[in-house]
Amino acid sequence: MKTKVILSILFFSSTVLSGYKYETILDNLDDAWSIVFLSEDKVLYTEMPGKLKIASLSDKSITNINNVPSVQYGGQGGLSEVILDPEFKSNNMIYFSYSAKDANGKSTLFLSSAELRENSLINSKIIFEAKAPRRSPVHLAAKIAFLDDGTILLASGDGFDHREQAQTLDNHFGKIIRINKDGSIPLDNPFLDTKNALPEIYSYGHRNMQGLVVTSSGDVYEHEHGPRGGDEMNLVEPALNYGWPAITYGIDYSGAIISPFTEKNGMEQPLLHWTPSIAPSDMIFYEGDIYPELKNSFLVTALVSKDVKKVTFIEKNNIQENLFSELNSRLRNIQSSPSGVIYLLTDGPKGKLIKVLPKE
Amino acid sequence: MNIAKYPFAILSAALFTVMLITPISSISNLIWLASADMPVGLITWIEVILFDFQRLGIALYAVVIIGFGVAFSVAGLISKYSSYNGKYLFAIAGAAAIGMALFLMVELLFQTQLLGGNRSIIGKILHCVAGFLGGYFFYSLVSVERSYTFIIRFLGILYAYLILGSLLEWIFTPVNAAANFGFVLNDLSSAAQNALLRDFTSFFLAIFLFAIMGVVTLNPAWFFSASIILIGAAIFNLVAIYIHGTEYNQIFITEFILGGWPAILSLIIILKKDKTKK
Numbered sequence: 122m123k124t125k126v127i128l129s130i131l132f133f134s135s136t137v138l139s140g141y142k143y144e145t146i147l148d149n150l151d152d153a154w155s156i157v158f159l160s161e162d163k164v165l166y167t168e169m170p171g172k173l174k175i176a177s178l179s180d181k182s183i184t185n186i187n188n189v190p191s192v193q194y195g196g197q198g199g200l201s202e203v204i205l206d207p208e209f210k211s212n213n214m215i216y217f218s219y220s221a222k223d224a225n226g227k228s229t230l231f232l233s234s235a236e237l238r239e240n241s242l243i244n245s246k247i248i249f250e251a252k253a254p255r256r257s258p259v260h261l262a263a264k265i266a267f268l269d270d271g272t273i274l275l276a277s278g279d280g281f282d283h284r285e286q287a288q289t290l291d292n293h294f295g296k297i298i299r300i301n302k303d304g305s306i307p308l309d310n311p312f313l314d315t316k317n318a319l320p321e322i323y324s325y326g327h328r329n330m331q332g333l334v335v336t337s338s339g340d341v342y343e344h345e346h347g348p349r350g351g352d353e354m355n356l357v358e359p360a361l362n363y364g365w366p367a368i369t370y371g372i373d374y375s376g377a378i379i380s381p382f383t384e385k386n387g388m389e390q391p392l393l394h395w396t397p398s399i400a401p402s403d404m405i406f407y408e409g410d411i412y413p414e415l416k417n418s419f420l421v422t423a424l425v426s427k428d429v430k431k432v433t434f435i436e437k438n439n440i441q442e443n444l445f446s447e448l449n450s451r452l453r454n455i456q457s458s459p460s461g462v463i464y465l466l467t468d469g470p471k472g473k474l475i476k477v478l479p480k481e
Numbered sequence: 482m483n484i485a486k487y488p489f490a491i492l493s494a495a496l497f498t499v500m501l502i503t504p505i506s507s508i509s510n511l512i513w514l515a516s517a518d519m520p521v522g523l524i525t526w527i528e529v530i531l532f533d534f535q536r537l538g539i540a541l542y543a544v545v546i547i548g549f550g551v552a553f554s555v556a557g558l559i560s561k562y563s564s565y566n567g568k569y570l571f572a573i574a575g576a577a578a579i580g581m582a583l584f585l586m587v588e589l590l591f592q593t594q595l596l597g598g599n600r601s602i603i604g605k606i607l608h609c610v611a612g613f614l615g616g617y618f619f620y621s622l623v624s625v626e627r628s629y630t631f632i633i634r635f636l637g638i639l640y641a642y643l644i645l646g647s648l649l650e651w652i653f654t655p656v657n658a659a660a661n662f663g664f665v666l667n668d669l670s671s672a673a674q675n676a677l678l679r680d681f682t683s684f685f686l687a688i689f690l691f692a693i694m695g696v697v698t699l700n701p702a703w704f705f706s707a708s709i710i711l712i713g714a715a716i717f718n719l720v721a722i723y724i725h726g727t728e729y730n731q732i733f734i735t736e737f738i739l740g741g742w743p744a745i746l747s748l749i750i751i752l753k754k755d756k757t758k759k
Contacts, residue, residue: 196591257592281593285513367517375595376536378529
């Protein structure tokens with residue numbers, strides 16, 4: 122009891138100190154990974170074991186979505202990102218990524234589309250299967266974003282054991298993929314005419330991307346887990362090589378050197394790197410008006426540092442500020458509602474959806 | 482001494498095996514970097530192999546010790562209660578221990594391969610060969626009588642092995658080394674950077690070499706020399722805090738421990754020599 126009182130006082134003090142207050146909207150979420158707003162009151166979210174659900178934020182009711190494809194849950198795999206078609210209001214289309222076994226029984230990354238109608242998925246279709254087979258579902262990345270031209274970007278991770286393949290273009294390990302909504306390949310993809318290159322590849326030399334954002338100005342930003350150190354944030358442009366694992370600011374989990382090099386001509390430098398690692402898990406570019414102090418900054422959730430990094434860039438310099446650390450939770454996902462209210466998803470088998478209340 | 486030689490022989494054989502294992506990952510990685518047109522030169526080879534021996538080696542050391550502990554115990558029982566005997570039994574046990582340890586590491590860690598050098602068939606074979614040689618080495622250590630100097634030498638080598646990490650960081654990655662000491666190297670003036678780089682590198686090089694010389698010669702003066710440097714560092718750390726008003730830095734605890742270690746080795750050598758004289 123005494124401990125609880127002390128913890129409550131500490132929590133209250135830090136909440137007051139930071140100026141933000143928090144409201145837990147949903148709890149006991151089972152490895153929830155991604156959320157997207159259907160309206161100000163309703164969110165669609167994934168749970169890694171393979172559940173897709175809709176929750177009402179006002180009455181806290183939860184509805185299961187039927188006909189979700191089966192996924193390979195385990196390791197770092199399962200049902201991952203879900204996003205809405207930019208024309209969702211008229212076509213009800215959603216896109217979701219997940220790990221499953223390929224025809225040879227190997228684990229890989231899939232991207233499917235489906236119509237969301239009356240709490241069911243209909244006309245579900247696999248629009249992309251990564252040529253990145255691995256023994257177990259790890260380092261899948263699985264983030265999705267729409268470019269302004271209506272094409273889809275999908276982050277495909279390096280598969281851990283296959284890191285060197287991030288440097289070759291004949292596979293989907295460590296690549297950002299660009300495809301049309303129907304899975305076809307855009308005619309202006311950068312490697313269409315490159316011999317032995319897979320035509321879906323947009324950029325390469327990535328590790329395990331966990332944040333992928335397209336800003337209103339059309340710029341693409343991603344962040345990715347480094348190994349021990351070397352978490353990176355990059356400005357993504359077509360055809361560029363982001364260096365992994367030939368250049369890195371991190372070392373291997375075992376302590377071994379992955380590469381003693383941190384730069385090379387023809388390989389892009391990150392906008393910033395976090396060493397030691399913070400384990401960045403998601404990112405938004407906040408353009409709402411509810412929190413004026415956060416406007417036009419990147420908000421990066423982190424699993425290890427258990428906070429949100431507010432990142433702004435002034436020319437090539439970055440300014441960072443730690444937010445919401447009083448929650449002391451591994452944060453998995455961050456979203457802004459249509460009106461601009463920020464919601465945070467905590468990681469793990471008893472995850473929470475937390476609403477951030479603006480400073481008074 | 483007869484009983485004590487067994488655990489120290491396991492520790493020694495494990496360290497020897499780690500020294501053989503870590504270059505497998507280093508070299509496979511260096512070959513790939515070279516194939517990716519990275520400018521891999523002689524210095525890069527030295528840097529990667531030495532760093533991996535120290536950092537990857539420490540991570541693997543405990544795993545190899547446990548593996549050898551089990552495998553050599555079983556081999557010892559087989560040797561005792563059967564007609565199978567000799568160095569090859571322990572060598573095979575060593576190979577089996579490494580093979581099993583690496584297999585379990587993969588199965589228990591998301592089925593991923595933590596050791597880059599263990600991804601290929603050749604790499605797996607080389608790891609088992611390292612285990613085989615480790616087992617052979619273990620047998621050669623326990624098959625003859627050992628005196629206290631065996632333990633002194635092992636503890637001296639282990640000490641030098643730990644110090645090697647700091648030495649390598651100051652030589653190859655001083656920015657990281659400085660960060661471990663709590664300051665940003667690039668924030669200092671060029672003259673200050675120069676002074677720190679040469680002094681710190683020399684500091685760790687001296688301790689490392691003194692420990693190695695102590696192991697080779699068993700002359701206690703070498704171990705005492707290492708001890709004086711580190712205990713001096715600890716004392717002047719406290720002087721800096723309490724007399725010159727610098728920020729509290731608890732690294733003095735580590736300095737006292739690392740200074741005390743070779744001092745104890747020196748004292749044991751002296752005491753044992755006195756006893757022998759009497």
